[in-house]
Amino acid sequence: MKETKHKLNGNEYKMEFKPIIVEALAASVLRSIRYAKELPQDIPFKVIANDISPSAVEAIKRNSEYNKIDRIIPSQKDAVILLHENSGKADVIDLDPYGAPNLFLDAAMSAAKNGCLLCVTCTDMACLAGTHVGACYAKYGSMPWHSSNGHEFGLRIH
Ligand SMILES: C[S@@+](CC[C@H](N)C(=O)[O-])C[C@H]1O[C@@H](n2cnc3c(N)ncnc32)[C@H](O)[C@@H]1O
Numbered sequence: 801m802k803e804t805k806h807k808l809n810g811n812e813y814k815m816e817f818k819p820i821i822v823e824a825l826a827a828s829v830l831r832s833i834r835y836a837k838e839l840p841q842d843i844p845f846k847v848i849a850n851d852i853s854p855s856a857v858e859a860i861k862r863n864s865e866y867n868k869i870d871r872i873i874p875s876q877k878d879a880v881i882l883l884h885e886n887s888g889k890a891d892v893i894d895l896d897p898y899g900a901p902n903l904f905l906d907a908a909m910s911a912a913k914n915g916c917l918l919c920v921t922c923t924d925m926a927c928l929a930g931t932h933v934g935a936c937y938a939k940y941g942s943m944p945w946h947s948s949n950g951h952e953f954g955l956r957i958h
């Protein structure tokens with residue numbers, strides 16, 4: 801077990817370091833696979849790979865098995881519920897929704913441990929920010945505004 805030393809009020813404490821990575825919207829699980837394969841293997845981390853879609857969770861299980869990874873824990877929940885259930889436990893949180901990520905930020909803050917790394921991607925930001933007006937209307941039922949404020953408006957489309 802990996803131990804790290806911490807000092808508090810002049811006293812030294814040893815703590816077990818077992819990082820938890822949460823990929824809350826994992827889809828095909830490719831990011832979790834990268835975490836699992838590319839992080840130092842002597843650290844006993846685990847990756848919770850979650851998606852609300854049953855077929856995505858099937859893909860998470862299949863792709864983890866295909867890559868011979870046993871650190872990935874598949875989960876099928878609403879990301880908001882999963883993050884609140886893991887309150888104060890996550891060392892890394894990875895968010896990559898289709899729409900704006902705002903909906904998930906409060907729950908992510910709840911799940912974050914002190915010093916947590918929060919990684920946020922907006923897969924569809926170009927569309928939300930007005931580059932593809934027709935696609936945005938088709939996907940989100942909203943007309944984006946392609947302007948210097950486009951990203952600001954895009955954050956309000958879910
Ligand atoms: C943009 S994809 C994620 C792509 C993935 N991060 C990657 O790099 O390949 C967004 C995923 O979020 C899932 N999703 C949407 N709403 C969700 C929710 N409330 N909770 C959990 N997953 C959700 C969708 O099923 C979809 O698979």
